[in-house]
Amino acid sequence: MLEGLRIVEYATYVAAPGAGGVMADWGADVIKVEPPGGDPIRMFFSSLGVEEASNPVFDMDNRGKRGIILDTTQEVGREALLKLIDGADVFLTNVRPGGLQRAGLDHETILKRCPRLIYAILTGYGLEGAEADRPGMDSAAFWARSGLAAMFRPKGGDPVQLRTAFGDHVASLAIVGAILAALYERQSTGIGRLVEASLLRVAHYVGGSDLAIQHTRGRIASNRARADVPNPLINYFKTQDDHWISLLQRQGEKDWPKLTRALGLEHLVDDPRFANNRARRENGAELVGLMDTAFSARPLADVAAALDAEEMVWAPILTPAEAIADPQARAAGCIVQTPTHDGGSMPAPAAPVRFPGADDGPKGPSPRLGEHTRAILGELGYSEGEIDALYASGAAA
Template sequence: MLEGIKVIEMATYIAAPGAAGILADWGAEVIKIEPLAGCPMRYTMANMGADHLKGSPIFDLDNRGKKGIAINTATPEGVEAVKRLVKDADVFITNVRPGGLERAGLDYKSLAAVNPRLVYASVTGYGLEGAERDRPGFDVAAFYARSGFGYLQTVKGSEPTTLRTGIGDHTTSMATVGGILAAIVERQTTGKGRLVEASLLRAGIYAAGSDTAVQLKYGKLGSTKSRHESVAPLSNFFKAKGDAWFVIVPRQGSIDWKAVLRVIGKPELETDERFANPKARRANAAQLVDILDAAFAAHDLDHWRAKLDAEDMIWAPLMRPSDVAKDPQAIAAGAFVEVPEHDGSGTYLAPASPIRFPGADDGPKGPAPALGEHTLEVLRAFGYSEAEIEGLKAAKAIA
């Protein structure tokens, strides 16, 4: 879908490279600029003490199908090389902090002067304005903790739990892709590019937007309760025989109350005053959850699968990632793709990009590049002579 779109990415870690990675899956030509030492995500497995494992699946996910070059942008020659690449580009994506970009002359204003059609996507922790715009911000900090999301995920009276790797980053990646494509559509009319500003903080606030909207409207918000204190005790996780957890999401009001009673074989509870309406069920949540726990513990998940599906209930098993990889429905939904190994030895399974385009080539276009793999190829393609390339080497702008 994006064939002919040229993207220059100058970014490390996950959120910004993830956005460029989605664009690469969808057919854009993406040139990834890394520092000479490489993106830290290349070394994730080694940094976690698992250096016996091959490669870095975390890095590969967000960087497959890109051309990789290594440039030292702390040198004037390196900055000039970036500007030469940008001159012919459609999109520039970066997560370098705003102050550093301004000092280097790689901020939006500077690059728009080089290429007025450029769509410039900035991905930061906290945005481009305000006293904290240059504060570093990983997703567990800016997206999760600072946005209120982490508080909402913490059961009252319990200790907070952290966010797994990349969840906030990839949410921000998807948002960034949307902003970039909107700016490309606008450019078709105006002929000009624009600044697209994404931040982990703003994405986190939006991701928690349903609760945040209540807070903003009414000035108050209920805390996250334990299973036995739930405001809606039917909307809960339950454990079947064999320690298999699953979640039930009943429709609002009492629509699914009778269906749940039919599922567990206790129709007599319909006339029990403790559970006569949603307010009563909330007041007696602990007793109701105990009854449901005892009922669901009596049979295995397959038994409840049949019962819940027969009532057209909204529910899902709590699955391990190892089971998700074998889930026929996830496979049918196109959630996984085969990615070529860098050494050409075969392929391996990885998550697909988040949107499917039936009938289109919307999957990986190749492996993630080795550090600096395409530096000379790209520079020559952009008009650098051999003498100029040697000058970049002498200036330590490239390795």
């Protein structure tokens, strides 16, 4: 879908490279510009004290890209980057605004030079305000500062850690959508624009349902224990064979009779303690106890059949190992084979959207450090001697 689109990615870690990775899957020519030493996420495992021959965290977000090393602190390295940008449709970065300003790579300067360019920047806290230049990663800007960590914190308990790059990848999707909207606009105007997303703003959208309540009502429900949730039918239950399930209730009262039939609790359907949503909330602990007993008396297979027969909304809580082996996940295209440098392939999470009938999967492995530097510089018109001089100076590698 994006064949012929050229993206220069001047970014590190996950959120912005994740956006480049999605668009590379969809056919864009994404040139990843790395500093000498490489993108720090290449050291993900070694920073944890674990030595690994491969790095699936880096590979997932950088598959199918071409890689070049430029030292943009040197004028000749910066000039090479500007030549790359001159021929690009999109410039994608997550360098902090102050650093871009000091290097002459800020959006005002670049868009004046390249008025058709889509200049896409992903920041922690936005481009305005006193803290616009604050460093921000997803567990800080997305998770903690936005209120999400407090929402997920068990009542009376400690905050919980955000899983690896969780907020980053949500932001990746936001910036992909914004870039494509700007490209559509450019078809009509012939002019590019600045596109800006921040981890903080993305998080406010992700937590938007709760935050909308906070805006209008001044408070939201806390993240409570199972016996004390606002709606006991939206909850977790364990089966006889130690499988947890997530149960949901749709709006209204239609699901309550269905659930009582599924659990063999028909005698409770008109019980005044549980006859409507308000009564079930007021007597939630008692109802959860009764449902715990009913669920724990039957294995998952029986529970699944009974809930499905009533068309209840539920799902098993799978471990990561079970999730990647889930036949439905595979049928939904959640897993793709990513080419490796040895000519083989490895399984990895897919980009989040499928285009049936199109080649919408990984186009190649992630680039080795500086793998395509010479080739890309050659495409820009540098002679072999000039390329050798860039290597000798350390401006390219």
